[in-house]
Amino acid sequence: MVPTPRPARPAERSHAVVIGAGLAGLTAARALADTYERVTVLDRDTLPAEPAPRRGVPQSRQLHVLLARGAQALEELFPGFLEELLAAGATRADTQGEAHWYLDGHLLRPAPSGVISYGASRPRVEHHVRARVAALPGVVIRQGVEALGPVATSDRGRVTGVRVRPRSGGAGETGGAGEETIPADLVVDASGRGSRAPAWLEELGYHRPRQTRVRADVVYVTRHFRREPHHIGGRSGVALVPFPGLPRGGAIVSEREDRFAVVLFGLLGEEPPVDEAGMLAYAESLPGPDVAEVLRTAEPLDEPVRMRYPASARRHYEKLDRHLGGFLVTGDALCSFNPTYGQGMTAAAQQAVVLRALLAREPREPREPRERGRDADGLPRRFFRAAAKVVDTPWLLAAGGDLRFPGAEGRRGPADGLLDRYLTRYRAAASVDPVLGRTFLSVAHMLQPPARLMSPGHVLRVLRAPRTGGPAGAES
Numbered sequence: 001m002v003p004t005p006r007p008a009r010p011a012e013r014s015h016a017v018v019i020g021a022g023l024a025g026l027t028a029a030r031a032l033a034d035t036y037e038r039v040t041v042l043d044r045d046t047l048p049a050e051p052a053p054r055r056g057v058p059q060s061r062q063l064h065v066l067l068a069r070g071a072q073a074l075e076e077l078f079p080g081f082l083e084e085l086l087a088a089g090a091t092r093a094d095t096q097g098e099a100h101w102y103l104d105g106h107l108l109r110p111a112p113s114g115v116i117s118y119g120a121s122r123p124r125v126e127h128h129v130r131a132r133v134a135a136l137p138g139v140v141i142r143q144g145v146e147a148l149g150p151v152a153t154s155d156r157g158r159v160t161g162v163r164v165r166p167r168s169g170g171a172g173e174t175g176g177a178g179e180e181t182i183p184a185d186l187v188v189d190a191s192g193r194g195s196r197a198p199a200w201l202e203e204l205g206y207h208r209p210r211q212t213r214v215r216a217d218v219v220y221v222t223r224h225f226r227r228e229p230h231h232i233g234g235r236s237g238v239a240l241v242p243f244p245g246l247p248r249g250g251a252i253v254s255e256r257e258d259r260f261a262v263v264l265f266g267l268l269g270e271e272p273p274v275d276e277a278g279m280l281a282y283a284e285s286l287p288g289p290d291v292a293e294v295l296r297t298a299e300p301l302d303e304p305v306r307m308r309y310p311a312s313a314r315r316h317y318e319k320l321d322r323h324l325g326g327f328l329v330t331g332d333a334l335c336s337f338n339p340t341y342g343q344g345m346t347a348a349a350q351q352a353v354v355l356r357a358l359l360a361r362e363p364r365e366p367r368e369p370r371e372r373g374r375d376a377d378g379l380p381r382r383f384f385r386a387a388a389k390v391v392d393t394p395w396l397l398a399a400g401g402d403l404r405f406p407g408a409e410g411r412r413g414p415a416d417g418l419l420d421r422y423l424t425r426y427r428a429a430a431s432v433d434p435v436l437g438r439t440f441l442s443v444a445h446m447l448q449p450p451a452r453l454m455s456p457g458h459v460l461r462v463l464r465a466p467r468t469g470g471p472a473g474a475e476s
């Protein structure tokens, strides 16, 4: 078969550098590989040959679930990916049919939903994505290399490269000669929550993006257990979602047929303990029995690991009036969400999908007069706008959900109280009406927009459902 020639590239698309080989960096590299001659992905860590947690991704020891929309996005970027993940031992489950969900203390009525999520450890997902990216023509992954910031043209209008140095203690591949500059036409910062991009831009004379934070003070404690067929009625997972009055929760995900990841978490001052008796007591205080059952009866496979996550943080690059040409930011570096909603990998993969679509379009001159002369290529403006749309929904769900808690710091809108009352009633009604449950999970998994929860048909169902009382344990 004659290979299809790749489309001709404009001269400035010869080399792209991605900072960070996490989920966001790897998926961004996938997007770039279609249109850039060469793509180099840098990571300060030494990357493990087998799926294993690593220092640069501290959350890699914590329970992760791949939401339905994220699974679709990864499949779009890497056809055959999900089968590969399953073949490596990951699990898939109908989120409503094969898992228990407790919303405001009510058990959501189980029923087949078609909302399919995937259970696999964060290192396992990254491992398979990295293998696919490393196999792409023109892509090189360099490990043990720390990015120090972009280098720009003398007028500071666009990037010309990125400064790097070998990471002390890492397997640096820069020849051990200290700092160097890697020339690049495009630099993508995917360095995670600790991104220094705002400071880098400021050093080059640009404004820092405005940041929105919603403080939730999440504390996670994850431990793994041997899964046996009788556990939790043979179900694949459990989610006990916190609510005002009970700002603590838990979840179980089958990372493999024979292995559960179990997390206990607390918000706003609630902290799960890490000793066995304390963990069990904490699990027993939750509205469903499932997590406590596993802690009581399953064989632990490791020690519990705790992690703190202070606040969801969104950086509004899309609102900047001037962009550094050829410089993008993606993934957690752009927006990081309260992890209890499980959205980060999905949002990162979706941003890569939109980046690929933008690059596939014919390169064009900036259309709007105010863009001319400001961006060297208009790509940052277009990307940040598109990425903001991707992030809007998960942000609304995560930050909006957190603002239900009186102690969560963040700006509340005038309609929030009314919406909150409706959604409280919705969650209760979903314990009897499986259609409401399906829509709730489709929205949580980003398959449908949140507005779907307020469609006239859904409002009627909520109003008609027998009242089951307010949230268990909530103060009235």
Ligand SMILES: Cc1cc2nc3c(=O)[nH]c(=O)nc-3n(C[C@H](O)[C@H](O)[C@H](O)COP(=O)(O)OP(=O)(O)OC[C@H]3O[C@@H](n4cnc5c(N)ncnc54)[C@H](O)[C@@H]3O)c2cc1C
Binding pocket: 019, 020, 021, 022, 023, 024, 025, 042, 043, 044, 045, 055, 056, 057, 059, 062, 063, 064, 065, 066, 067, 070, 122, 145, 146, 147, 148, 190, 191, 192, 193, 220, 307, 309, 330, 331, 332, 333, 339, 340, 341, 342, 343, 344, 345, 346, 348
């Ligand atoms: C406790 C917890 C639980 C979570 N659970 C879920 C879940 O269930 N589902 C879900 O979808 N998401 C979850 N997330 C979010 C998810 O882990 C991330 O959103 C996702 O991994 C994408 O992250 P990223 O690639 O943007 O950043 P990261 O995963 O943080 O990767 C950043 C990479 O950049 C590298 N790096 C950083 N600085 C530099 C530098 N200067 N030079 C070179 N390399 C650098 C780091 O070594 C790292 O490899 C959770 C997060 C937390 C904290």
